[in-house]
Amino acid sequence: MAVTANAKQAKNIKSLLAIQSEVKGSNRIALSVDCVIFGFDENKLKVLLIRSDLKKYQSKWSLLGDIVGYQEDLDTAAYRILKQRTGLDDVYLEQVHTFGAVGRHPAGRVVTVTYCSLINIRHHKLKILDNELHWHDVMSVTDLAFDHQQIFSACYQWLQKRIQEHPLGFNLLQKKFSLRDLQNLYEAILNTKLDRRNFRKKFFSMDFLLDIGEMEQDVPHRPGKLYKFNYEKFEKKKKKWIGIDF
Amino acid sequence: MAVTANAKQAKNIKSLLAIQSEVKGSNRIALSVDCVIFGFDENKLKVLLIRSDLKKYQSKWSLLGDIVGYQEDLDTAAYRILKQRTGLDDVYLEQVHTFGAVGRHPAGRVVTVTYCSLINIRHHKLKILDNELHWHDVMSVTDLAFDHQQIFSACYQWLQKRIQEHPLGFNLLQKKFSLRDLQNLYEAILNTKLDRRNFRKKFFSMDFLLDIGEMEQDVPHRPGKLYKFNYEKFEKKKKKWIGIDF
DNA sequence: AAAATAATGTGTTTAATTTACACATTAAAA
DNA sequence: TTTTAATGTGTAAATTAAACACATTATTTT
Numbered sequence: 120m121a122v123t124a125n126a127k128q129a130k131n132i133k134s135l136l137a138i139q140s141e142v143k144g145s146n147r148i149a150l151s152v153d154c155v156i157f158g159f160d161e162n163k164l165k166v167l168l169i170r171s172d173l174k175k176y177q178s179k180w181s182l183l184g185d186i187v188g189y190q191e192d193l194d195t196a197a198y199r200i201l202k203q204r205t206g207l208d209d210v211y212l213e214q215v216h217t218f219g220a221v222g223r224h225p226a227g228r229v230v231t232v233t234y235c236s237l238i239n240i241r242h243h244k245l246k247i248l249d250n251e252l253h254w255h256d257v258m259s260v261t262d263l264a265f266d267h268q269q270i271f272s273a274c275y276q277w278l279q280k281r282i283q284e285h286p287l288g289f290n291l292l293q294k295k296f297s298l299r300d301l302q303n304l305y306e307a308i309l310n311t312k313l314d315r316r317n318f319r320k321k322f323f324s325m326d327f328l329l330d331i332g333e334m335e336q337d338v339p340h341r342p343g344k345l346y347k348f349n350y351e352k353f354e355k356k357k358k359k360w361i362g363i364d365f
Numbered sequence: 366m367a368v369t370a371n372a373k374q375a376k377n378i379k380s381l382l383a384i385q386s387e388v389k390g391s392n393r394i395a396l397s398v399d400c401v402i403f404g405f406d407e408n409k410l411k412v413l414l415i416r417s418d419l420k421k422y423q424s425k426w427s428l429l430g431d432i433v434g435y436q437e438d439l440d441t442a443a444y445r446i447l448k449q450r451t452g453l454d455d456v457y458l459e460q461v462h463t464f465g466a467v468g469r470h471p472a473g474r475v476v477t478v479t480y481c482s483l484i485n486i487r488h489h490k491l492k493i494l495d496n497e498l499h500w501h502d503v504m505s506v507t508d509l510a511f512d513h514q515q516i517f518s519a520c521y522q523w524l525q526k527r528i529q530e531h532p533l534g535f536n537l538l539q540k541k542f543s544l545r546d547l548q549n550l551y552e553a554i555l556n557t558k559l560d561r562r563n564f565r566k567k568f569f570s571m572d573f574l575l576d577i578g579e580m581e582q583d584v585p586h587r588p589g590k591l592y593k594f595n596y597e598k599f600e601k602k603k604k605k606w607i608g609i610d611f
Numbered sequence: 612a613a614a615a616t617a618a619t620g621t622g623t624t625t626a627a628t629t630t631a632c633a634c635a636t637t638a639a640a641a
Numbered sequence: 642t643t644t645t646a647a648t649g650t651g652t653a654a655a656t657t658a659a660a661c662a663c664a665t666t667a668t669t670t671t
Contacts, residue, residue, distance in 0.1 A: 139473065141395065141432045142432070142472045142473040142475055143473065145435060146433070148393055148394065148395075148396045148435060149387065149393050150392075150393075150394045150396065150465075186387045186388070186392050187392070187465070187476075189391060191467065192466050193464075193466070194465075214462065216460065217439065217460065217463045217478050219438060219439030219440075220438050221436055221437065221438050227389065228435060228436075230396055230433075232463050232476075280606070283606060283607060283608065283609050283611075284607075297619090298619090314660075314661090316620090316621080316622085316660090317658075317660085320621095320658090321610075325610075325611070338618090338668095339667095339668070340618040340667070340669095341617075341618050341619050341620095341665080341666045341667045341668075342619085342667070344619085353611070358610070358611060360526070360555070361529060361530075361607075361610065363528075363530075363568075364530060364567075364571075365531050365532055365599070543648090544648090545647085545648080560630075560631075561649095562631090562633095562650080562651085563629075563630065563631085565649080566650095567629090584638095584639090584647090585638095585639065585640085585646090586637090586639065586640095586645090586648080587637045587638045587639075587646075587647050588637090588647095588648085589647085589648055589649085
């Protein structure tokens with residue numbers, strides 16, 4: 120019995136040397152990074168898409184991505200893509216999921232690591248302004264190229280969940296924002312209506328909003344106060360955890 | 366301006382053809398899957414580790430992993446590793462994160478996709494029983510090989526969070542379990558004490574526990590009722606979401 | 612200049628949930 | 642038979658979430 124087990128082990132468990140040979144061998148796979156870049160404009164959640172350039176395959180919209188260099192960290196690759204496409208380099212970026220089904224890409228075996236990025240659509244002023252690169256309403260994104268629809272859906276769901284337990288939404292707003300801006304953002308992302316009074320109470324009680332003593336300018340109604348998010352305070356007070364619930 | 370932008374675009378954006386050549390080219394990277402396999406025994410959370418076989422490098426403990434085959438789905442590779450190492454093939458498995466720093470592995474550039482698995486330690490009876498493969502107390506895991514300590518920590522934190530919002534813990538218990546078992550599990554994973562009465566109330570109110578009309582056997586005290594988790598009911602009633610809180 | 616409009620800003624009341632805590636019950640062990 | 646150590650149930654207080662109404666302010670209209 121022990122012998123059988125060891126025999127099985129010998130067959131199944133690879134030594135580091137064996138791995139080393141495989142690393143140099145034929146199992147090497149192309150690795151890409153795809154970025155789901157979210158923006159917020161006119162109270163709508165947007166996603167940045169590019170048109171697949173090769174009509175021969177499909178002229179559908181797709182996510183922004185590129186092959187990871189052999190000497191390039193994954194995170195670095197994601198930042199590079201963002202920088203190239205938006206001109207911004209100080210942006211929120213978080214890895215979400217890796218998609219690696221064998222037939223997912225027409226160019227061959229490509230495993231893709233997906234990142235979500237949240238950028239301020241006003242700040243960035245797309246460096247590449249032509250009809251190949253466009254902001255799309257999240258609610259009307261359908262039929263993306265390759266498996267990008269699946270990837271996009273996963274990332275959108277991730278965002279909906281993540282925004283409720285982590286303060287990343289602020290990256291989509293101006294540094295100074297009104298509570299109405301913030302609520303509009305949450306309503307757009309969660310695709311629901313929220314009670315204005317309870318929404319305020321919730322955020323004030325969390326106590327991370329910094330009243331900067333300024334008011335909105337040039338609004339066609341009574342101007343609201345402007346706030347900043349206090350990241351330092353958040354880092355200190357961060358919740359340990361929540362409570363069992365499913 | 367528009368010309369400049371287009372020039373930049375031409376330089377930065379790759380056609381599918383260009384990608385195709387890269388996919389076949391020198392950017393191909395070795396891809397591995399590492400599994401953090403959790404178990405629960407004697408009221409302690411355990412993780413399955415293997416001793417790095419090549420002393421030349423390090424004789425430290427490491428996670429179970431292997432290179433992903435060129436024609437193998439990522440998920441398939443993770444299942445294969447689990448099957449080889451535990452003999453089980455109907456197990457809970459979920460992708461957690463991908464680690465891809467350039468220098469992370471001594472054998473060369475290897476990007477690794479990490480999965481967490483939860484198995485019933487009693488059911489599986491390790492197929493390979495020797496001193497190379499061992500269950501370790503989660504609380505005393507330190508100094509793993511390569512970047513496996515970092516990977517393990519990320520996965521443990523993932524589990525602590527995930528178990529509070531999703532019913533995956535049951536995979537660590539027998540099909541039939543007592544409420545005490547369940548509480549012990551949560552206490553071990555969250556590394557805390559919980560109030561027995563409130564814990565019960567919470568789970569009963571969620572209403573996914575199925576009283577199967579059986580009692581514990583061979584316990585040295587008053588036997589408790591046994592339950593099963595009602596996955597079907599859970600799938601139907603699943604929460605939309607929770608509420609903003611961070 | 613005054614009135615109407617449309618948003619901001621602030622409570623309060625009720626319901627639901629979470630927390631803290633106590634006692635009866637059952638089976639095994641002494 | 643008594644003691645022990647766990648299971649099983651319930652209640653009161655505190656906190657949090659949900660539902661809801663009115664005064665305030667700047668703009669726009671009359």
